[in-house]
Amino acid sequence: MEIHSEFLDALTPSSIRSITAKIRDKASEGIQVISFAGGLPSKEFFPIEDIRKINDQIFDEEGGDSIQYAASDGYDPLRKYLVEFMKRYQVTDIDYKNILITSGAQQGLAYLSKGLITPGSVVVVEGTSYPGALDTFRAYGASIVGVEMDGDGMRMDRLETVLRENQGKVPFIYTIADFQNPTGCSMSLERRKQLVELAEKYDTFVVEDGPYSLISFNGEVMPAIKSFDRYGRVIYSGSTSKTIAPGLRIGWLIADHASIQKLVYLKMRDDLQVNNIAQRQVYHYMKDCDFDGHLRMVTDVYRRRRDVMAKAVKESFPAGTKLLLPGGGLFMWVELPEKADTLEMFDYVFQKNIAYVPGVFFRPDGSGKNTMRLNFSTTSEETIQKSIPILGEMICQYLETHA
């Protein structure tokens, strides 16, 4: 006897996780897929030994308290630490009651969706954006409008048109301002300021998702959109999934006190609280361990992998391929010649046990059939060097024989 509802029956597998499932299926047959499809940080660098020590420290210092029921708003030492941490992004005008700890940043996005999306809502996003967020916005009933981007992020003139056309229907504008998933682009300073003004002008909010901001290849960290938020129009979403480890599931939302309080009430209904130990692991790791050294090490590795990948793509992909060289993050965005269809091509390439994500998954309007996202963070330089030419060859073959 299957449960049914309009809400549940409309849910489908999230598009990227369906690729993950294909990869898992091959793995269960003993076949190792070279995946450029993931959105994962590289597990070889997770700070296992530091966390192992922290685990003991937590139990030594707190005993049973560390795994008792705890507050819905989060572990206060972590919240207070994050107030300091946010200064890295020039966010200075907050205290710990502006922060709600969530079970990963995805949970924060789900809370905002549940809380703010109503029938007829239009969520405005970058024209190419993170499908996990778009799927959540859609599940809670929003339609999605993407705004054309250029090298400086979302175009503000286009955004204003969209906001004007949908006035009163936009609960929030969702943006990944730094090293965006999937394009790797960052929004310019000027546009960050304009975005805040547009949110005020059209009486809406900005949800700023910042998981990649510290994965910066030249070490520079841009001021968050939140740092320009004179009106209280920006809700910031943070995460340590890309900087420490995703399996800990720690994220946070930053908003005014009253909004955070409402989200805490929602959390009480939803799952009571975040895992205690994970909150302490993140707190102690950031505070007591060499978080900055770790970041430098990881970004250095990722930068080298990006460089190797960019070179191999240029050498082996068909003529007419364009790639965006990202200044940080985990992803490279590739535009193949017009006639390519990366969704159709997926299974062809997958024969060689290589995976990528078709670009259409990131486009709310279903455009971009000749694009793909390549992840460079989880694959060694050697494997990238060996596999990207195979991918390139498969693409060339496919275009010759199928397109």
Next chain:
Amino acid sequence: MEIHSEFLDALTPSSIRSITAKIRDKASEGIQVISFAGGLPSKEFFPIEDIRKINDQIFDEEGGDSIQYAASDGYDPLRKYLVEFMKRYQVTDIDYKNILITSGAQQGLAYLSKGLITPGSVVVVEGTSYPGALDTFRAYGASIVGVEMDGDGMRMDRLETVLRENQGKVPFIYTIADFQNPTGCSMSLERRKQLVELAEKYDTFVVEDGPYSLISFNGEVMPAIKSFDRYGRVIYSGSTSKTIAPGLRIGWLIADHASIQKLVYLKMRDDLQVNNIAQRQVYHYMKDCDFDGHLRMVTDVYRRRRDVMAKAVKESFPAGTKLLLPGGGLFMWVELPEKADTLEMFDYVFQKNIAYVPGVFFRPDGSGKNTMRLNFSTTSEETIQKSIPILGEMICQYLETHA
């Protein structure tokens, strides 16, 4: 700039957590409240040393994999272990794909609410029930109807009347069949079978919440309602919050494959996955450590505390007080003389730094103003022996001077 919506603005602090907040406020002034208000297991018995070893084992065996992104349906070894575990409740006809791991049982209830409650829904519950569940059902738009109970749990004749009167509007019947929160009552075997038949007859589901089932003072574990589920009408909700530790946030839902698949799609939108380490901690603890010995030890302590509390209540509470002696779980339900109002009385008693939960919090119809729930699991026998007489005296005083 505060966020607003009909959904968010209707949320209020969960009633019991508002008491917890009062206790925290006193604690921040350095005042230790004797709380009989909590729904907590006793932290002094959490198996810290076993979990410490498991933490090392996880990192030794799995390294970075243990904190990488993972599957939304849960950690398969835990799911497979739970298939065996459920045999304790005579639930035998399932495989691991019938199980979704959740971030605490509360999250499972929230998923079912979100998934199944629509405008006009009526969720049917025991006449006295867990407010955390009721708050969630209400948040997602249901009205609540409580069904009168007696010593054998929900009365099936009354339930049938409610189901008939609300035909087509009941997404599910929510029940805590074993050592119920707050009354400590268990549903008889006969009624468990009848409940399944009524769910089938009136085309609805049963959500069976089983957090206390193993906290059984005579060691007996009743067959779950799910074990009588010939029709696929029962969704079982499990938890290790009361048997291992709540801060780990591990729960699970059991339903048919298709329903679990839908809930997995919801989880992908909601928070992607449960904390990896917690899933492994619970798996290894149940499989490799002396879980049954731990249960025996804990239930033995709780039973003794129950006995001491029952004796002290009988000796010190006003004449006309009735108490239900629970066969398990964490709670004792007390009915004071008719004229008492335990909600009004709360602050008076709280002057002496003693807390309980007013019974009206558990009654969807707002009745039971002369009742209260006392938790006996978290307070030592000595403290119970010392504090219950003070509570009794305060109640007597209050009834003489105020009621």
